[in-house]
Amino acid sequence: MSSHRAYFANQARWSGWEMAFWLAWVVAFFIPQSNLALLSQILIWGLFAVSLDLLLGYRGLPSFGQAAFFGIGAYTAGYLSKFGWTEPITGLLVSGAVAGVVGLMAGRVVRGLHGVALLMVTLGLNSLLYDFVQRSTELTGGDDGLPGVSIAPVLGIFKFDMVGRTGYLYTLAACFLIFVLLRALVRSPFGLALLGARDNPRRMQMLGAPIDRDLTLVMGLSAAVAGMAGALLTQTTQFVAPEVLSFQRSADVLVILVIGGAGFLYGGFVGALAFIFLRDLFAALNPIYWYFWIGLMLVLTVTFFRRGLLPALAGLWARRRKPAVDRPAQEVAP
């Protein structure tokens, strides 16, 4: 196969690393003492970070309001189950759709913005939604959370048991399927168009690329994935409270993605693993001052691993496997 075809096929093929990554999650299920509840939440954080990666990593748009879509998905799943639609899988899809539609509308609103203005508008919209949900106690139960959320067993068979086995497998399956779709998407011409618009919107205009349409679509898509992550959280914890759309969550997911590495689709999961695991560790070690270590970790990441852990690890692995002499500084092309 001529070299250029191999070049593109190479990018699309599932590498050994990727398969090992997903297999590890399956193996973790069988390890007797593994903390399935924590791993499920890491997966949910990871998927949530991947939704932000579509925006930030692939289209270069930072957002301080991604938790708004996460929260919309979480509450939609909550309301569905409260009004009788307790089947989880369809509930997940509907939640993603609702969040996606709101994402499309948000996309049209923030179209012309970038930089700090974009951060502030997304922050403002997120705060408005949080304030509304927290204050309307009759509608959402406010701070005490939405009453009456109960989810039927998956496929009618697997009940959400206490140990979290069903919850873990359900989350893993959902995350994997959504991830496979996203992976195919970013390897399609649409993904390349996003990267092009991230690098140089003016050049894209002169290639006739509908960058505004693409921006609205990627906002809708990223919102849908964030909504499904939110729905997964509601379904596995059978509870939802205003905290799901707090500013703190939007800041945490941004931190997670930057630590993991934006623009590699796996950065979200790697970042979630590092962040949630370390936060749990620091909190257990020193419950009062663990915020300090989270802050330090963030400062060090931004200083030394400018593009996140994943590229740093990949770079290390590449240098170790092939001496740098005969190999040009291969940038990990997405």
Place this chain on the structure above:
Amino acid sequence: MTGLIRRQALAALAASALLSAPAMAQETVKVGLLLTYSGPSGLAGQHADDTIKVFQQRYGSTAGDKKIEFVKRDTTGPNPEVAKRLVQELIVREKVQLMIGPDFTPNVLASAPLITEGKVPTIIAGAATTGIIGEKSPYLMRTFFAIPQLVAPLAQYAYKTGARKLFVLVADYAPGHDAENLITKSFQAQGGTIAGNLRIPMRSPEFSSHMQRIKDAAPDAVFVFLPQGELTVQFLKAYSDSGLKASNLKLLGTGDITDEMLLDVAGDTALGVITAGFYSTYHDSALNKQLVAELAAFKHAPNVPIWDALRLIYDGVAAQKGAPFNGDKFMAFAKGRKFESPRGPIAISASNGDILQNTYIRRVERRDGKLVNVEFETIADPAMR
């Protein structure tokens, strides 16, 4: 994830096992402790730890023939997702047989199904909303307070002492809305009228507009319900800065707004404030005086709900001497139990496990150089008799 206390406890256990004669292996009852140690409300967790230290200094770490071992976890505030995971971790992996907390209502609601399924008697020491204890899980008990226990007596007191037009100001969140409905209903039941009500945002650095609304309504008393923290301190400051305090307009509230944790921060702005509370460090009882003295070393007030939870656990475990610990037996023992608490006589309701206790009307006064809540009226809980 071994908590600090757990490591010390393990070391102590190993030491005692070596030293003591090879008696029958002493059973250890593990007690899960779910409090907030970090973030804005991290203070409560630290005060609870000190209270536990004092309790264990006095009563040791064994009850009857069983050893009590605490497993500590930080819920990081009202964070249902984290709280539920930690409860699951404690029940499934740490195999705790008793639990104190989690604090905050959303955390309790999220964990209730697990507590029921795990059959782990759990004592709530930090969530006041109604509709949790007895309804969400048969294994829940409470040593904290329920909002109606303070609000209803306060309405009666206000009317009795001449208030006819009451202004109701609450923070705009679920417990605030509960308190608003309760005070309105009970005050109107007495024959009083509501001069006006206001729900202020949870994050509200600027209070002058709220004070102006109170002035406009010209009430003869003001009822306030706010979460413990900066809102209370700012409200009291604004109340005095705006001249409302000088016009000696009576200010009534639940015990939260004059809690000992905030009293010295609020300073003189809290003087004369009348509240309905369940505990005051100035409560006149030998048990309380000794406890307050011991906690003075830690420079803060005792966390009485935690103290009473420990009392209940130690007594309950001791009652099962000679037999392995059983959760259901503990529930049967605890429900209906009456005992003396530093706050005064309390009981765990036999019907739903909620707390029955006196409500005290108190006024903030300066006694030997320190601001305290002086209790001047006791309203007994009708179900207590």
Place this chain on the structure above:
Amino acid sequence: MTAATVLQTVGLTKAFGGLSIFKGVDFSLHAGERHAIIGPNGAGKSTFVHLVSGLLKPTSGSVQLMGQDVTRATPQQRVRAGLGRTFQINTLFPSLSPLQAIALALCERDRLTAPSLRALARRVELLDEAAALLARFGLAADGEGPTGLLPYGKQRVLEMALALSLKPKVLLLDEPAAGLTTAQGHALFEQLTELAGDTSVLFIEHDMALVFGYAQRVTVLGGGALLAQGTPDEIRADPVVRKAYLGH
């Protein structure tokens, strides 16, 4: 028989507030023509290209492309109508390789970039076309490395390849040989002549050797107005041009 007009502007004007920097220019480009625009700095050359390509909205006047009125059209609509352009300062995709950049241009041309799950790698004919285009422009060897690391000269070539990959009817080149040695400039224009086929080319250029070497007609702009238009020889002899531009 004059060839059909592929690009025409009538009374094209652009004013920022009171200051009008482009005063009522009537211009026409014929099919297959190689047309150069010359003029001193600040003559409005780049403004003219921005107005024609849609990156700037004109204050008045009109632009016709292939017979369609595109005065109010977005750049994307003009590209659909057959317009292609390069930029004075390289505007490429730093994190994409040349191969990916050309593939992206072809995907946009064939309207394949709607969200889909079909991998780019499976569109083999398009990838072959991209590789062939790169080879024709002498960039075959650099196809897979990061664009950012390409030498400046090759980036200028890639800039042109990107524009040509859309098979435009009208190609606007904004100082294509900027920053190149004379030899590299000539090589670039050789490639252009050979590869442009029947595409009409309008290029801004300072190097008179290149202008008179490759242009069939020349337009001279000065102070935002059209000074003269004609064949290279006519322009070389025109007294107005000589005074305003050549200085003697």
Place this chain on the structure above:
Amino acid sequence: MSIALTMLFNGLTYGVLLFVMAVGLSVTMGMMNFANLAHVSLAMLGGYLAITAMDHLGVSFLLSLPLAFLGTMAFSWVLERLVLRHFYGTDDLTQVLLTIGLLFMSVSTVAYIWGPSFKPITMPASLSGQVQVMGLSLERYRLFLLAVGIALALALVFGLERTRFGAMVRACVDNRRAASGCGLNIQRIFALTFAIGGGLAGLGGALAANLLTIDPNFPLRYLIYMLIVVSVGGMGSVAGTLLASVVIGIGDVVGKYYVPQAGGIMIYLVTVVIMLVRPQGLMGRAA
């Protein structure tokens, strides 16, 4: 009518407080194109320094203000020299995340040094209570705040317009390359400007101690307000920050009085609308 005037006065003084706390951030963001979210931690530091000076050194409230200013200024100088100057020119997301990290660290460090609970501030009698002014009963402290705010605004405007150093700072704001081209020592100007901006934040924190509460979580609570004032006002524009502070201060107070159901969302609505209409802010230069 007098109520409306009182509300306007209270809103104005609240706006002035926001201005003093935020103006340093606006200058550093506008001039050095550096988004320093930890600026709000510097304000907290000022509050703590003032309170510590009053409690431990027995200094009066009035004297604690300059101490808070100088103390925070010194700390800001060190922070800029050691950490921040390595990040000039990085993209704004990197700066945002770096300074959020610093903000988290400040929360724990302050809790470690001064303890986790609120820090009360004792106000002198001359600055507490109410006073009758033209028939309105206004709080003495707010009058004092207004005076300090106006003095500061004038000092800043003159400082930037009239002094040589001001000219140098404005040159850097307009075009850093050109400014360094004509021999201005950019590094020194940045360091000094950042320190003064930090000092102002410290002074703002000390002034805020009496209205807002000073505790380790101060930055987490008021970060959003400061970001809003700076982005609505327009980066790098002192006048813009003043205008935004006053608009948001009055809007917040008057909004809460006349439309209580809207509660705290007025400030967010204003931000979203202005950011959509003028992304560069009221007085900021078009990006």
